[in-house]
Amino acid sequence: MASSSSSTAADSSAMVTERRGIPGAQFVEDVQNYLAQSGLDVHSALAFLQERLQQYKVVEMKLLAQQRDLQAKIPDIEKCLEVVATLKSKKGTGEELIADFEVSEGTYSRARIEETDSVCLWLGANVMLEYSLEEATGLLQKNLENAKASLEVLITDLQFLRDQVTVTQVTIARVYNWDVHQRRIQQATATTAQDS
Amino acid sequence: MQQGGASDTEVTWEDQQNINKFGRLNNRFHELEDEIKIAKETCDNLEDASNELILTDEEVVRFQIGEVFAHVPKDEVESRIEEMKSVTSEKLENLKEEKESVLAEMAELKKILYGKFKDSINLEED
Numbered sequence: 664m665a666s667s668s669s670s671t672a673a674d675s676s677a678m679v680t681e682r683r684g685i686p687g688a689q690f691v692e693d694v695q696n697y698l699a700q701s702g703l704d705v706h707s708a709l710a711f712l713q714e715r716l717q718q719y720k721v722v723e724m725k726l727l728a729q730q731r732d733l734q735a736k737i738p739d740i741e742k743c744l745e746v747v748a749t750l751k752s753k754k755g756t757g758e759e760l761i762a763d764f765e766v767s768e769g770t771y772s773r774a775r776i777e778e779t780d781s782v783c784l785w786l787g788a789n790v791m792l793e794y795s796l797e798e799a800t801g802l803l804q805k806n807l808e809n810a811k812a813s814l815e816v817l818i819t820d821l822q823f824l825r826d827q828v829t830v831t832q833v834t835i836a837r838v839y840n841w842d843v844h845q846r847r848i849q850q851a852t853a854t855t856a857q858d859s
Numbered sequence: 860m861q862q863g864g865a866s867d868t869e870v871t872w873e874d875q876q877n878i879n880k881f882g883r884l885n886n887r888f889h890e891l892e893d894e895i896k897i898a899k900e901t902c903d904n905l906e907d908a909s910n911e912l913i914l915t916d917e918e919v920v921r922f923q924i925g926e927v928f929a930h931v932p933k934d935e936v937e938s939r940i941e942e943m944k945s946v947t948s949e950k951l952e953n954l955k956e957e958k959e960s961v962l963a964e965m966a967e968l969k970k971i972l973y974g975k976f977k978d979s980i981n982l983e984e985d
């Protein structure tokens with residue numbers, strides 16, 4: 664008896680309903696109840712669930728791209744920190760740092776870097792600022808920590824998302840199996856009715 | 860004549876959580892395999908580098924710092940490479956340990972899930 668309640672049956676147990684814009688997948692305790700409460704027939708329910716799955720996939724692609732960007736950014740910041748640290752260690756020794764650097768792809772030249780108190784940092788958007796070695800280290804360190812923290816949050820988001828995808832896939836399988844089961848029962852009753 | 864796959868076993872919230880956990884562990888397992896491969900390569904490269912160092916008779920070596928190759932005395936390069944080697948091999952050890960524990964947890968979950976669902980669930984790599 665399908666009661667046509669416009670349901671958002673948040674029936675079950677401790678479950679997060681959404682996380683940072685990603686809707687949580689509702690866990691279905693009982694397929695029959697779920698279909699009754701949502702007032703959907705099997706095909707519509709499966710269509711709805713499939714669409715949800717696609718939406719999740721789209722979000723997953725986006726998050727994975729962000730994760731790749733962050734994972735590339737972190738070693739870059741660490742390299743910058745290494746260079747600044749090397750410049751700092753050369754200070755006070757009176758020595759120059761001789762380095763071979765890439766002028767253009769495949770072409771290298773030699774540079775003599777004298778003792779210096781400052782270094783220029785590329786901030787993006789065609790902006791470069793000069794900082795003292797201390798300030799530069801501080802800024803780079805802060806950027807590194809922010810990047811690592813963002814990566815943590817992103818990874819947790821991805822885990823949440825993947826869980827919702829799994830729940831949705833399992834629900835799709837269960838609704839489908841329930842339907843197959845129902846049809847089989849109906850066929851069995853139909854055959855026995857015919858035989859009698 | 861019940862065929863496998865159309866079983867009546869109900870999926871509880873606990874089962875769902877186990878399935879989710881298995882999925883997460885499986886993802887982490889693949890990530891770890893990739894990370895271990897990279898760490899092994901780095902270890903090998905460092906090993907090759909330090910072998911080359913022993914063979915060379917130059918006093919000054921071009922050592923990559925950031926994007927440039929700085930001229931660094933051979934001794935300093937040696938100690939830097941040793942340090943990088945120990946950091947990387949420790950990282951490799953930790954990764955391998957984590958991989959072992961992930962595999963063990965996955966085996967546990969497989970036992971539980973196959974126990975309840977038998978043929979209705981497939982937890983193997985395709």
